[in-house]
Amino acid sequence: MAMSTRCSGEDNEAERCRKLVKESNELTAKMLLAHMLGPFKRVGYFLLRRQAKEFPARCDEMLERILMEHEERSASSAAYSFDCTNPDLMDILLRVSKDPEADIKVTRKNIKAFFLVRTSTTADAMAWTMAEILNHPEAVVKEALRLHPPVMAAPRVCREACRVGGFDIPKGVAVALNVYSITRDPDVWENPDEFSPERFLQGMVEKGFQANGFAAFGGGRRMCPGSNLAFTVICYAVAAMVQCFDWKVGNGEDGVRMEAGLGMTMSLAKPLVCLPLLQVCLDQFQMEASSL
Numbered sequence: 001m002a003m004s005t006r007c008s009g010e011d012n013e014a015e016r017c018r019k020l021v022k023e024s025n026e027l028t029a030k031m032l033l034a035h036m037l038g039p040f041k042r043v044g045y046f047l048l049r050r051q052a053k054e055f056p057a058r059c060d061e062m063l064e065r066i067l068m069e070h071e072e073r074s075a076s077s078a079a080y081s082f083d084c085t086n087p088d089l090m091d092i093l094l095r096v097s098k099d100p101e102a103d104i105k106v107t108r109k110n111i112k113a114f115f116l117v118r119t120s121t122t123a124d125a126m127a128w129t130m131a132e133i134l135n136h137p138e139a140v141v142k143e144a145l146r147l148h149p150p151v152m153a154a155p156r157v158c159r160e161a162c163r164v165g166g167f168d169i170p171k172g173v174a175v176a177l178n179v180y181s182i183t184r185d186p187d188v189w190e191n192p193d194e195f196s197p198e199r200f201l202q203g204m205v206e207k208g209f210q211a212n213g214f215a216a217f218g219g220g221r222r223m224c225p226g227s228n229l230a231f232t233v234i235c236y237a238v239a240a241m242v243q244c245f246d247w248k249v250g251n252g253e254d255g256v257r258m259e260a261g262l263g264m265t266m267s268l269a270k271p272l273v274c275l276p277l278l279q280v281c282l283d284q285f286q287m288e289a290s291s292l
């Protein structure tokens with residue numbers, strides 16, 4: 001959850017958000033483990049029941065606080081007027097939720113759900129892409145998404161009994177498409193564990209997001225509806241970061257450690273720490289100075 005909202009006491013709020021995200025990741029991992037206990041999963045759920053009951057209320061409280069800060073600010077400024085030049089995403093969603101003529105009805109609950117789940121995937125993908133670029137400066141976003149899909153599994157429930165890969169799956173059983181394995185399938189991708197952005201220049205690119213083997217956004221009717229938005233945001237953000245700055249790994253090591261952490265989405269195990277250097281801007285300044 002990358003809270004990009006402007007609120008008072010931002011540092012404390014950001015710290016609280018970070019803690020909540022960490023807790024959410026840990027709780028989800030525990031719930032998944034409990035789910036894997038099969039017939040004993042109820043025991044796992046029972047042990048986690050208090051945490052699972054309290055956690056959504058705490059998230060809701062934090063998001064409600066941020067929403068109210070936005071509303072208060074808007075009451076004293078022009079944040080909701082359409083000529084406002086600098087609204088953030090929450091301002092825009094609030095504006096849509098209050099617009100009686102909007103084609104799509106966005107509720108307060110929708111806004112909270114959006115910030116709770118869907119921003120972490122984009123932030124994770126951006127961090128993985130930056131990490132790959134720092135280790136391989138010529139990187140491309142699609143390849144980072146292929147190697148490190150932030151959502152590792154796409155859940156489904158079987159509507160009818162079927163047989164997949166020699167396994168009988170009864171009707172109503174919950175299954176998960178293993179996105180991580182699909183995007184590293186050696187039958188589809190040559191040297192699947194290698195970061196090799198050139199492969200997208202050699203024919204894979206025109207197959208698009210729905211191609212077999214590129215499952216970072218899931219597939220079929222329930223495929224991620226935010227794929228184009230996420231892809232555009234990541235490309236612009238990463239392009240701006242690498243165009244304007246040279247980057248140095250910030251922890252004194254040679255490269256970025258690429259281990260993944262445990263959680264609902266696949267994040268870097270250690271937060272990406274890197275330092276922007278003003279090299280490019282200085283070059284530009286020197287060029288401009290020499291042309292005077």
Ligand code: HEM
Pocket residue numbers: 118121122125149150151153154155179215216217218219220221222223224225226227229230231
């Ligand atoms: C890099 C960023 C993102 C990744 C990797 C990602 C990945 C995924 C995946 C794998 C699924 C499951 C698809 C399936 O079951 O076949 C999904 C579902 C979904 N995603 Fe994303 N997503 C990202 C960003 C976003 C954004 C920015 C939004 C919203 C603007 C979004 C909204 C959704 C929604 C609403 C669903 C549920 C769709 C459904 O069940 O019908 N996602 N996403």
